[in-house]
Amino acid sequence: xxxxxxxxxxxxxxxxxxxxxxxxxxxxxxxxxxxxxxxxxxxxxxxxxxxxxxxxxxxxxxxxxxxxxxxxxxxxxxxxxxxxxxxxxxxxxxxxxxxxxxxxxxxxxxxxxxxxxxxxxxxxxxxxxxxxxxxxxxxxxxxxxxxxxxxxxxxxxxxxxxxxxxxxxxxx
Numbered sequence: 772x773x774x775x776x777x778x779x780x781x782x783x784x785x786x787x788x789x790x791x792x793x794x795x796x797x798x799x800x801x802x803x804x805x806x807x808x809x810x811x812x813x814x815x816x817x818x819x820x821x822x823x824x825x826x827x828x829x830x831x832x833x834x835x836x837x838x839x840x841x842x843x844x845x846x847x848x849x850x851x852x853x854x855x856x857x858x859x860x861x862x863x864x865x866x867x868x869x870x871x872x873x874x875x876x877x878x879x880x881x882x883x884x885x886x887x888x889x890x891x892x893x894x895x896x897x898x899x900x901x902x903x904x905x906x907x908x909x910x911x912x913x914x915x916x917x918x919x920x921x922x923x924x925x926x927x928x929x930x931x932x933x934x935x936x937x938x939x940x941x942x943x
Contacts, residue, residue, distance in 0.1 A: 776800045779856070779863040782898040810884075813923065813932035817883055821869065825851030837934040841921045844938035845881065849873045855905040866902050871914075875906045878914045881921065883934070888920040893941035917942035 776799035777784070787795045797803040805811075813835060820834035824847055830838060848870040857864040871878045880899060882888060893899070899916040906914045922937040 775862060779865040781865050782901050785901075786897070809925070809930055809932050814883060817881070817921070818869075821845070821847075821881060822851050825870065835932075835934055837936055840936040841934055841938050845919050845921065846870060846879055846917075846940075848877065848879065853878075855902065855909060857905045857908050864901065864905060866898075866905055868902060874912065875910050876912050876914050877917070878902050878906065879917045879919055882918050883921050883923050885923055885925060887922070888918055888939055888941060890941050890943075893918040894943050915942055 784795070784799065787798065794805075798805070816833055816835050817838070820830055820838050823829060823831045823834075824842065830842075849872050850868070851870055853868040853871050853875070855866045855868065868878045869881045878899070880902070896918065899918065903914055903916055906912055918941050920939045920941070922935045922939075923932050924935055925932050
Protein backbone atom coordinates (compact mmCIF):
# COMPACT_ATOMS: atom_id res chain seq x y z
CA UNK A 772 0.00 0.00 0.00
CA UNK A 773 1.04 3.58 -0.59
CA UNK A 774 1.36 5.95 2.33
CA UNK A 775 -1.39 8.48 1.79
CA UNK A 776 -2.46 11.47 3.85
CA UNK A 777 -5.96 9.97 4.12
CA UNK A 778 -7.33 6.44 4.28
CA UNK A 779 -8.58 6.61 0.70
CA UNK A 780 -8.48 8.61 -2.52
CA UNK A 781 -11.49 10.42 -3.92
CA UNK A 782 -12.07 12.04 -7.28
CA UNK A 783 -11.66 15.46 -5.65
CA UNK A 784 -8.26 14.48 -4.29
CA UNK A 785 -7.10 13.06 -7.61
CA UNK A 786 -8.33 16.14 -9.47
CA UNK A 787 -6.60 18.50 -7.05
CA UNK A 788 -3.35 16.50 -7.34
CA UNK A 789 -3.51 16.83 -11.14
CA UNK A 790 -4.29 20.55 -11.10
CA UNK A 791 -2.38 21.95 -8.10
CA UNK A 792 0.08 19.74 -6.24
CA UNK A 793 0.97 22.58 -3.84
CA UNK A 794 -2.65 23.03 -2.81
CA UNK A 795 -3.00 19.24 -2.50
CA UNK A 796 0.04 19.17 -0.20
CA UNK A 797 -1.34 22.02 1.91
CA UNK A 798 -4.81 20.55 2.19
CA UNK A 799 -4.10 16.86 2.71
CA UNK A 800 -0.62 16.69 4.21
CA UNK A 801 -0.51 19.96 6.15
CA UNK A 802 -4.22 20.13 7.00
CA UNK A 803 -4.66 23.70 5.72
CA UNK A 804 -8.19 24.01 4.41
CA UNK A 805 -9.12 26.90 2.12
CA UNK A 806 -11.43 29.41 3.77
CA UNK A 807 -15.14 29.14 2.98
CA UNK A 808 -16.48 31.45 0.31
CA UNK A 809 -19.83 32.22 -1.29
CA UNK A 810 -19.43 29.40 -3.83
CA UNK A 811 -18.52 26.68 -1.33
CA UNK A 812 -21.28 27.87 1.00
CA UNK A 813 -23.81 27.73 -1.83
CA UNK A 814 -22.56 24.28 -2.91
CA UNK A 815 -22.94 22.93 0.64
CA UNK A 816 -26.45 24.33 0.98
CA UNK A 817 -27.42 22.90 -2.43
CA UNK A 818 -26.00 19.45 -1.57
CA UNK A 819 -27.70 19.46 1.84
CA UNK A 820 -31.00 20.44 0.27
CA UNK A 821 -30.82 17.63 -2.30
CA UNK A 822 -29.93 15.08 0.38
CA UNK A 823 -32.86 16.27 2.51
CA UNK A 824 -35.24 15.90 -0.45
CA UNK A 825 -34.01 12.33 -0.94
CA UNK A 826 -34.35 11.48 2.75
CA UNK A 827 -37.47 13.35 3.85
CA UNK A 828 -39.02 14.92 0.77
CA UNK A 829 -38.68 18.30 2.51
CA UNK A 830 -36.38 21.22 1.83
CA UNK A 831 -34.35 22.55 4.76
CA UNK A 832 -34.80 26.16 5.84
CA UNK A 833 -31.37 27.17 4.54
CA UNK A 834 -32.02 25.75 1.05
CA UNK A 835 -30.87 28.05 -1.75
CA UNK A 836 -33.41 30.46 -3.19
CA UNK A 837 -35.24 29.15 -6.27
CA UNK A 838 -34.33 25.52 -5.53
CA UNK A 839 -38.02 24.69 -5.81
CA UNK A 840 -37.86 25.87 -9.44
CA UNK A 841 -35.01 23.51 -10.34
CA UNK A 842 -36.09 20.61 -8.14
CA UNK A 843 -38.89 19.59 -10.50
CA UNK A 844 -36.32 19.33 -13.33
CA UNK A 845 -33.67 17.37 -11.44
CA UNK A 846 -33.78 13.59 -11.13
CA UNK A 847 -34.28 12.31 -7.61
CA UNK A 848 -33.63 8.58 -7.84
CA UNK A 849 -33.77 5.81 -5.21
CA UNK A 850 -30.55 6.58 -3.38
CA UNK A 851 -28.69 9.72 -2.36
CA UNK A 852 -25.01 9.88 -1.52
CA UNK A 853 -24.48 6.20 -2.27
CA UNK A 854 -20.98 5.30 -1.06
CA UNK A 855 -18.92 3.25 -3.49
CA UNK A 856 -15.45 1.92 -2.78
CA UNK A 857 -12.83 0.19 -4.82
CA UNK A 858 -9.84 -1.38 -3.13
CA UNK A 859 -6.64 -2.04 -5.02
CA UNK A 860 -3.28 -3.33 -3.86
CA UNK A 861 -1.99 0.24 -3.63
CA UNK A 862 -4.91 2.33 -2.42
CA UNK A 863 -8.65 2.55 -1.81
CA UNK A 864 -10.89 4.73 -3.93
CA UNK A 865 -14.09 6.16 -2.54
CA UNK A 866 -16.94 8.01 -4.19
CA UNK A 867 -20.36 9.29 -3.21
CA UNK A 868 -22.94 9.36 -6.00
CA UNK A 869 -25.35 12.29 -5.72
CA UNK A 870 -28.23 10.08 -6.82
CA UNK A 871 -28.58 6.60 -8.28
CA UNK A 872 -31.16 3.91 -8.76
CA UNK A 873 -31.08 0.76 -6.63
CA UNK A 874 -29.57 -1.42 -9.37
CA UNK A 875 -26.82 1.17 -9.93
CA UNK A 876 -27.29 1.10 -13.69
CA UNK A 877 -27.93 4.85 -13.54
CA UNK A 878 -25.67 7.22 -11.59
CA UNK A 879 -26.17 11.00 -11.67
CA UNK A 880 -24.01 13.80 -10.35
CA UNK A 881 -25.52 17.22 -9.74
CA UNK A 882 -23.47 20.24 -10.75
CA UNK A 883 -24.06 23.92 -10.17
CA UNK A 884 -22.24 26.94 -11.49
CA UNK A 885 -22.26 29.65 -14.10
CA UNK A 886 -20.03 27.89 -16.63
CA UNK A 887 -22.36 25.99 -18.94
CA UNK A 888 -22.17 22.22 -19.27
CA UNK A 889 -22.66 20.50 -22.60
CA UNK A 890 -22.53 16.88 -23.75
CA UNK A 891 -18.81 17.02 -24.58
CA UNK A 892 -17.87 18.50 -21.21
CA UNK A 893 -20.03 15.95 -19.39
CA UNK A 894 -18.52 12.99 -21.27
CA UNK A 895 -14.98 14.18 -20.62
CA UNK A 896 -15.59 14.73 -16.88
CA UNK A 897 -13.46 12.04 -15.25
CA UNK A 898 -15.49 11.88 -12.04
CA UNK A 899 -18.23 9.94 -13.81
CA UNK A 900 -15.68 7.63 -15.44
CA UNK A 901 -14.34 6.81 -11.97
CA UNK A 902 -17.86 6.20 -10.66
CA UNK A 903 -18.63 3.87 -13.57
CA UNK A 904 -15.42 1.92 -12.92
CA UNK A 905 -16.30 1.59 -9.24
CA UNK A 906 -19.80 0.29 -9.99
CA UNK A 907 -18.51 -2.16 -12.59
CA UNK A 908 -15.83 -3.55 -10.29
CA UNK A 909 -18.07 -3.67 -7.22
CA UNK A 910 -21.36 -4.80 -8.77
CA UNK A 911 -20.60 -6.05 -12.29
CA UNK A 912 -22.82 -3.40 -13.85
CA UNK A 913 -21.69 -0.75 -16.32
CA UNK A 914 -23.94 2.17 -15.43
CA UNK A 915 -25.29 4.94 -17.55
CA UNK A 916 -23.98 8.12 -16.00
CA UNK A 917 -25.13 11.68 -16.20
CA UNK A 918 -24.64 15.21 -15.08
CA UNK A 919 -27.60 17.37 -14.21
CA UNK A 920 -26.48 20.99 -14.16
CA UNK A 921 -28.38 23.74 -12.34
CA UNK A 922 -27.13 27.10 -13.56
CA UNK A 923 -26.18 29.79 -11.06
CA UNK A 924 -25.35 33.47 -11.21
CA UNK A 925 -23.05 35.36 -8.91
CA UNK A 926 -23.54 38.89 -7.62
CA UNK A 927 -20.24 39.82 -5.99
CA UNK A 928 -21.56 43.18 -4.77
CA UNK A 929 -24.32 41.41 -2.83
CA UNK A 930 -22.00 38.50 -1.97
CA UNK A 931 -24.62 36.14 -3.39
CA UNK A 932 -24.78 33.01 -5.53
CA UNK A 933 -28.23 31.96 -6.67
CA UNK A 934 -29.94 29.54 -9.01
CA UNK A 935 -31.29 30.89 -12.29
CA UNK A 936 -33.90 28.15 -12.72
CA UNK A 937 -32.17 26.67 -15.81
CA UNK A 938 -31.39 22.94 -15.70
CA UNK A 939 -29.61 20.90 -18.38
CA UNK A 940 -29.10 17.12 -18.41
CA UNK A 941 -26.33 15.15 -20.08
CA UNK A 942 -26.19 11.34 -20.05
CA UNK A 943 -23.97 8.75 -21.61
